[in-house]
Amino acid sequence: MRKTCLDTVYELAKKNKKVLFIGSDLGPGVLDNFKKKIPDRFLMEGVAEQAIVGMAAGLAMQKFRPYVNTIATFITRRCFEQVVVDLCLHNLPVTLIGNGGGMVYAPLGPTHQAIEDISIMRTLPNMTIISPCDANEMRKLVLQTPKIKGPIYIRIARGGEKIITKKYKINIGKAIFLKKMTNYNFVTTGVTAQIALNAAKKIKDKFNIDVGVIHFSTVKPLDEVVLKKLISKSKKIITIEENITDGGFGSSILEFSSKLNSKIKKADIKNFGLPSSFSKKYGTQDELLKFYDLHDDFLCKKMYSLIK
Amino acid sequence: MSRDFYKQSKKTKLDNRSKYLRKLVLECLFGGDRGHMGSAMSLIEILRVLYDKVLKFDPQNPLNSKRDRLILSKGHGCLALYAILSDKGFFKKKKLRTSSRFNSILGGHPEFDKVPGVEASTGALGHGSPIGLGIALGGKLEKKNFHTYVIVGDGEINEGSFWEASMIASKHKLSNYHIIIDYNKIQSYGKTQEVLPLEPLQKKLEAFGYKVNQVNGHDVEKLANYFKKLNKIKKPTALICHTIKGKGFAFAEQNPFWHHKNSFTTEEKIKLIESLSN
Structure with a gap:
């Protein structure tokens, strides 16, 4: 990358x-x-x-x-x-x-x-x-x-990531639907899109539930049209980022949601990302992401528990 | 040598133009009832010589691409810049009285998008020299003839970014890049010699790659002579201007309590005005 x-x-x-x-x-x-x-x-x-x-x-x-x-x-x-x-x-x-x-x-x-x-x-x-x-x-x-x-x-992320955006129209400021929006959606930025796709596949395989994956390559300015649709038409949203949740991508979505008229707000939004602490561990990126629960198994479980 | 320059700059008598420009600064100070008085007064002659004799500019077209660029990196000295810019017709002098007011274009630090003739918004110290470096490098890459002058304060060059920019300017042999140091020897808290000594300043600047000169920063003739010779130098230049903080106002000279004033008593205003009468 x-x-x-x-x-x-x-x-x-x-x-x-x-x-x-x-x-x-x-x-x-x-x-x-x-x-x-x-x-x-x-x-x-x-x-x-x-x-x-x-x-x-x-x-x-x-x-x-x-x-x-x-x-x-x-x-x-x-x-x-x-x-x-x-x-x-x-x-x-x-x-x-x-x-x-x-x-x-x-x-x-x-x-x-x-x-x-x-x-x-x-x-x-x-x-x-x-x-x-x-x-x-x-x-x-x-x-x-x-x-x-x-x-x-x-x-810039690690590099060598699987190419998952080939068939999409890509524009600064525009989100893309890596998996069709449903009542339950992962909302991602950066390489967490890859984790979300894997988690969505696991939910489908295990529980036969379709979960959307909507990816925001632009954190600022947010694609407010897509966000509004997501918040007003779906039930559960999990945001995922490889950044501390304090003030990060997920926070920006909550901030946007707080500005919407409460009559149209439907979705329950949960933020997942890194904790607000400096890492005490070394190892590899994957090891750290696993340590901080930023991996498909955990997110699959979390989404399922929200849906149940 | 520093002591000799100090004596000379202390003794230098102000002519009518220098007094007039100081009166314009008083307009700002009284209009806003605040401002960095001492920091502006040490700068007057440096700015006066640059705008009267050195810089190419067009007040009717402040962004003319052929203009020389001047960045007042010690943005808190802006009242002196406002005085000379208004005097040169970049904006009307009556605006000086609005300084620091709610709707004024003239804030306590200069802003590029509000004040015609201001190249960059400064105020946070240590920013003007890297920005000026980029402008000078851009000019060199495009083989433009303009020069870039950056005025920094002595306290300001405590900032590491100034020295970083110095190394880069020297590496690129930017002969169109000129640093001017307003060396009034007082920073916010007190004497630079006590807060963070700069000496041996000339040697330090030379070690960073500048051609360095020192001058009495209130001597308009000596300043003008120096700038005339800049074209011949093939590397970045630095001019150490020995100045007096609050120059022209005996009670405020080299007095840290006049670095910035929040308000003026009637007595103080009278004393300030009387200092400039002949």
Whole structure:
């Protein structure tokens, strides 16, 4: 997914002379072709996220479209004030690409585990947040980023995910129905769409109940049309995210629901995600997701208990 | 050397234009009944020389792509910027009296989308130099001729982001990127020498890749001479301007209690006005 994202930025740069890449001391060999073919617009700077985000703002003021890339925790936590003031306040078209959203960097510990990036970024006015579930969706969304006028945060997951979005029309700000909406639905963002599809299959196999899977690749702005339909026409919704539930994707759905007229609200909404704590464990991403109950067996059980 | 500059800047007499611009700052201070008085007064001559002699700009078309860019990174000094921008015709002088009021375009820190001539919204310290760096780099990539000037405060360069931006500017050999340090030696709490010493400042800046000069920041001739020679330098430049916080008002000079004022007594207002009379 990460490779697809960066390759797509290169694709954009080949077509548009204003597209520019800024890395913060990434691994060797990243986007070598970009560097070779368009060296002026390939910038590899040091470990200086504050200056890099400010610099990207200045470049955007000169009508460039910078794509800034480093590890998700560093691009959201270290330079948060630069993201707020330089990018969001000035509403500049700078795209931040965060590697390792969620528990991807499980063995590297809490400094590298991006557990709250969705929460903190979604509080910012003018920010768009994209969290795709596979490489196909990533590519299609990145290709659309030049249409967005303000700052964007792209959350990259582990990579190598099964392609599940091939047959869908993918647009920034639009949700997709990976499994038809029913009275009972999983609502996902990022790679949790994959977990939800597996959980939905298990419910069907075990209990012969159809459960919908509705995936939001854009956390902000939410697809309010789809959400309104979901909340007014279905009975049970489980939101799933690889982010702490405090202030995250699920919270944004509850916030939206609270604004709806109570006469049309039908669905009971439950949020599932990471707990509000720093991980005490290492291991792999899958081990941590299992430890925090973000896996198909648990979600299958939870959904069934809500339906019963 | 620092002491000599301090003595010179303390002694420098203000001419009529410098006093006039300070009167415009008083309009803001009295209009809003608040503001960073000391921080604005140390800046007047730096801004005056830049706008009178150095910068290319068009008040009728503030976003003209050929303009030189100036970012007041120490955004709390904005009353001095408002004074010179109004004097140059970016907006009407009568707006100065609305400063900090509910519907004013002139806040306690400058905002790019409200005040014509303001390049970037500043106020949170340490942001202007990275933004200016990006603008200068963008100009270089597109082979544009404009220059980018960033005015930072001495307390402001406690921020690591300033030094990060310095390293990057030096790496890219940005000869169109100019830092100006308003070195009035007082930050919010007290003396920079006590809060966080900057010395040896010239050596530090040089080590970060700048061509560094020092000047009495109230001497308009010396400032103008310095800026005339900038075109010949092939790397980022830094000018340490030795200034006096609250310059022009004896009772407020180098007095941390005049860094920011929330209100003015009638007595204080009279003293401020009298200080500028000939």
